[in-house]
Amino acid sequence: MSSIPTQDIGAPGKYPAFRYQRYLPKRGPSGAALFLGLLGVVSFGMYHHLESKKEWRELKREKIWSRLHLVPLLQAEQDRDTYRREEAMKAREAEIMKDVPGWEVGKSVYNTDRYVPRTVPLYIPEDK
Amino acid sequence: MSYRPGYDHLPRDNWVDPTPPPAHIQDVPNVGATSAILTSAAFALGAHCGEYNEDFMLCKRDSANPAHCLKEGARVTRCSIDLLTQLRANCLKELSSHWNCLELNNHEFQYCRKQERPLNQCIFSKFGYTKTIPGAAKNATPVHELKKPYFGNTPNTF
Numbered sequence: 001m002s003s004i005p006t007q008d009i010g011a012p013g014k015y016p017a018f019r020y021q022r023y024l025p026k027r028g029p030s031g032a033a034l035f036l037g038l039l040g041v042v043s044f045g046m047y048h049h050l051e052s053k054k055e056w057r058e059l060k061r062e063k064i065w066s067r068l069h070l071v072p073l074l075q076a077e078q079d080r081d082t083y084r085r086e087e088a089m090k091a092r093e094a095e096i097m098k099d100v101p102g103w104e105v106g107k108s109v110y111n112t113d114r115y116v117p118r119t120v121p122l123y124i125p126e127d128k
Numbered sequence: 129m130s131y132r133p134g135y136d137h138l139p140r141d142n143w144v145d146p147t148p149p150p151a152h153i154q155d156v157p158n159v160g161a162t163s164a165i166l167t168s169a170a171f172a173l174g175a176h177c178g179e180y181n182e183d184f185m186l187c188k189r190d191s192a193n194p195a196h197c198l199k200e201g202a203r204v205t206r207c208s209i210d211l212l213t214q215l216r217a218n219c220l221k222e223l224s225s226h227w228n229c230l231e232l233n234n235h236e237f238q239y240c241r242k243q244e245r246p247l248n249q250c251i252f253s254k255f256g257y258t259k260t261i262p263g264a265a266k267n268a269t270p271v272h273e274l275k276k277p278y279f280g281n282t283p284n285t286f
Binding site: 048051052055056058059061062063065066067068069070071072073075076077078079080082083084085086087088091114115117 | 145147148149150153156158159166167170171173174177180181184185188191192193194195196197198200201202204205208236237238261262263264270271272274277278279
């Protein structure tokens with residue numbers, strides 16, 4: 001039996017145009033604009049950050065100098081008190097050690113001419 | 129001075145030495161001002177007593193012995209007392225408002241610019257001292273005269 005087999009063939013006429021292009025809506029500013037904008041924001045922030053760092057440094061300088069101006073005043077008072085206490089200790093020592101021949105009152109325990117501050121706090125004996 | 133580690137063998141309560149000072153430093157008084165007042169007057173002090181202070185520190189550089197610089201120290205103390213007395217006489221209102229502000233703000237200068245400006249103005253008009261911070265850039269505005277500072281805009285006021 002001779003018959004023409006049915007085959008898949010194209011539609012009569014033309015195929016419709018294939019829609020291969022994407023029609024996406026516009027999505028904000030361009031990459032270059034974003035980059036420039038970011039650069040602007042970061043520059044603004046960095047400028048103020050660095051300026052504030054400068055100001056902070058000056059504030060530290062002001063604080064340090066306000067303390068430096070007071071150092072001699074505080075040191076002078078402290079020195080007078082230390083001197084008074086050391087003299088009193090020497091007097092007590094002389095009183096206690098007066099019977100020991102060859103005893104040098106207030107002799108430094110260190111083998112140097114340099115002044116060495118006390119490492120033990122000065123205090124008054126209980127029975128004094 | 130209360131407890132100090134390693135000094136358990138020493139008495140903890142008897143730190144006062146009532147011995148009077150030797151005769152040659154007996155008449156030197158102590159300043160007796162609190163920290164806020166000293167901080168407030170620090171730059172005026174540096175201007176008023178700068179020479180005595182430098183003399184004293186140079187002497188301390190020669191020897192750390194407290195007995196070595198008593199004379200210079202007495203001069204420093206007398207000069208400081210002189211300045212504080214004069215400040216009390218001339219700029220008491222400005223000084224009080226500034227040190228009270230410092231007291232409330234952790235002794236930070238940047239919170240008390242509003243009170244500091246009249247004080248600096250008063251010190252300048254009465255004594256002629258300008259507040260200068262050594263080492264700051266010459267051509268820049270000093271940090272205490274900035275119109276719009278970054279720091280210190282929210283002071284504590286009670």
